[in-house]
Amino acid sequence: MKSSQFLVVESDASRAESVVSALAFLGYRPVLANRLQPAELAESWRGVYVGTVEDETELEGHLATVSRGGKSLPMLVAADSPLATSLIADDARSNNVELIDMPLRYERLSEALRALQSRMEPVHASRRFVGQSGPMQRVNGLIRQVAPFDSSVLVLGESGSGKELVARTIHDCSPRRDKPFVAINCGAIPAELLESELFGHEKGAFTGAINTRKGRFEMAEGGTLFLDEIGDMSLPMQVKLLRVLQERVFERVGGNRPQRCDVRIIAATHRDLESAIERGSFREDLFYRLSVFPLEMPPLRQRLEDLPALIAEFNQRLVQRGLSSVRFTPSAMGALCRHAWPGNVRELSNLVERMAILMPHGEVRAADLPEKYRGALPVEEVSGAALIAMMEAEPEVVESFGYAGEGDPSVLPQGGLDLKDHLAGIEIGLIRQALNSANGVVAHAAKLLRVQRTTLVEKLRKYGLSETVQAG
Known part of the structure; x- marks a missing residue:
C-alpha cells in the first residue's frame, strides 16, 4: 500500500493539532516535523504543510531530511505564514504550492490537496476522463478538435462537474503540453489581491510586498493559464485582463516595465455570463474574447x-x-x-x-x-416470518419501505432483482424501525422483532449498526 505520510511543519501547537486532525480525517498520516522518527525518513511522502514558521533555514532542514527532497514535494502553505511570499516566489517551488486560509475549512483543504495531486501526478489525457456516455463522448470529441490550436476556450458547467479537468486535458493534448499548466480561482482571491496574483508585483509595491514576485501569467509562460470562476471577477479587474488578452502585454503591480506573455487562456464558470452581461456585472467584450470556443460540461445527472x-x-x-x-x-x-x-x-x-x-x-x-x-429504500436477509409480516403490513408501513405505487412487493420485477441484497435491505429496515421504537435499546428492540437479544446483536455487527445502539 502506498504511503500517505504528510509532513507538518508548524510551531503553533493548537494550529498543528488542527492541521493534523484535518489531514488524518482525509486519509493521510500526518507527522509533526519536531516528532519525526529516523525510521520514518525512508518512507515516501505525499506532501508538506508549512504554517507559522519564522526561520526558512529551519524549514529547509526539515525538508532535507525527507526522502523525496524539499524541492519536489507538494506544499500546502498557510496564507498568513511568514514564509508564504518567499515560497511562492521561488521558481523551483511555485507550481507545487497551494495557499490555504486559516482557520482550516474542509472544502478548501480538499480542493487544495486535489489540485496539488493533479499537478504532481499528471495522468495521460486518454485516461483522464472517465465514462463512455453520449454526453462525455461529445465532450471528448470537442476537446480533440480544439486542443491543437491556441484558441481561447470557455468551459461552462455546474460546480463540481469537472471543468478544471477539461482544461487540463486540453493542455495535455496540445503542443503546449511540456510547458506549465497554471490554475487560479478568480472567485477565491479578494479583488484587491487578484491583480498581484495574476501579474505579480515588485518589491515594496504595497504593504507586505517584501520581495518581488512573479504572477500567474509569468508562471504559465509558454503554457496554459486556467482562469477558474471567471464570472466572479470584479469589473475593474475585467478591464485589466481584457487589455492583456488583446495586447499580450502586462506590467507587475508597482512596476512600469511592460512584459510580453505567451500563454493560452482557458476560462471556466458556473454562472450564466450572458445574463451577467445584461445585468452589467460582466463585460461583453471580455466574454467574446474568452468564448472563442465554448464547451459545456454535462452535469452528472445527465x-x-x-x-x-x-x-x-x-x-x-x-x-x-x-x-x-x-x-x-x-x-x-x-x-x-x-x-x-x-x-x-x-x-x-x-x-x-x-x-x-x-x-x-x-x-x-x-x-x-x-x-x-x-431515496425509497428496498429493505434487508430477514426470516420468512418477518418477510410475510412485512408483506401483510398496513399500506403506510409498506410505503415507508419504498413499495408504494410499485405493485405487489411479492411479485418479481420485470428486470429481476438481487434476492440476497433485497432481503438484507428488508431486514435492515425492520431492525432500524425496531431500534427507533425502542429508543436504541437492543433488548427492547429484540422483543419487538421476536428474536433473541444475542441474535439481534450479531445482526447489528453484521450490518455495521452496533455503534448506534445502547446496551440493554
Whole structure:
C-alpha cells in the first residue's frame, strides 16, 4: 500500500493539532516535523504543510531530511505564514504550492490537496476522463478538435462537474503540453489581491510586498493559464485582463516595465455570463474574447451510466492514497441513480471517500448510504416470518419501505432483482424501525422483532449498526 505520510511543519501547537486532525480525517498520516522518527525518513511522502514558521533555514532542514527532497514535494502553505511570499516566489517551488486560509475549512483543504495531486501526478489525457456516455463522448470529441490550436476556450458547467479537468486535458493534448499548466480561482482571491496574483508585483509595491514576485501569467509562460470562476471577477479587474488578452502585454503591480506573455487562456464558470452581461456585472467584450470556443460540461445527472466507471476510478485513487476501496451493491447503485447530484462528480467523489472511511473494504447497501442518498429504500436477509409480516403490513408501513405505487412487493420485477441484497435491505429496515421504537435499546428492540437479544446483536455487527445502539 502506498504511503500517505504528510509532513507538518508548524510551531503553533493548537494550529498543528488542527492541521493534523484535518489531514488524518482525509486519509493521510500526518507527522509533526519536531516528532519525526529516523525510521520514518525512508518512507515516501505525499506532501508538506508549512504554517507559522519564522526561520526558512529551519524549514529547509526539515525538508532535507525527507526522502523525496524539499524541492519536489507538494506544499500546502498557510496564507498568513511568514514564509508564504518567499515560497511562492521561488521558481523551483511555485507550481507545487497551494495557499490555504486559516482557520482550516474542509472544502478548501480538499480542493487544495486535489489540485496539488493533479499537478504532481499528471495522468495521460486518454485516461483522464472517465465514462463512455453520449454526453462525455461529445465532450471528448470537442476537446480533440480544439486542443491543437491556441484558441481561447470557455468551459461552462455546474460546480463540481469537472471543468478544471477539461482544461487540463486540453493542455495535455496540445503542443503546449511540456510547458506549465497554471490554475487560479478568480472567485477565491479578494479583488484587491487578484491583480498581484495574476501579474505579480515588485518589491515594496504595497504593504507586505517584501520581495518581488512573479504572477500567474509569468508562471504559465509558454503554457496554459486556467482562469477558474471567471464570472466572479470584479469589473475593474475585467478591464485589466481584457487589455492583456488583446495586447499580450502586462506590467507587475508597482512596476512600469511592460512584459510580453505567451500563454493560452482557458476560462471556466458556473454562472450564466450572458445574463451577467445584461445585468452589467460582466463585460461583453471580455466574454467574446474568452468564448472563442465554448464547451459545456454535462452535469452528472445527465450521464448516470458513467456512475460505475467513476466509482471505480475514485476507488483506485483512494487506494493510491492508502485508504480502502468500497463496493456498492445493486440496491445502493439504484439509490445513487435516483439522486439528483447537485454537487456533480465532486459530490460523488466525496461520497465514495466517506463510505471508504466508514466501511473500509465493505459492501455498501442502500440502507448504509447517508439519508439524503437513500431515496425509497428496498429493505434487508430477514426470516420468512418477518418477510410475510412485512408483506401483510398496513399500506403506510409498506410505503415507508419504498413499495408504494410499485405493485405487489411479492411479485418479481420485470428486470429481476438481487434476492440476497433485497432481503438484507428488508431486514435492515425492520431492525432500524425496531431500534427507533425502542429508543436504541437492543433488548427492547429484540422483543419487538421476536428474536433473541444475542441474535439481534450479531445482526447489528453484521450490518455495521452496533455503534448506534445502547446496551440493554
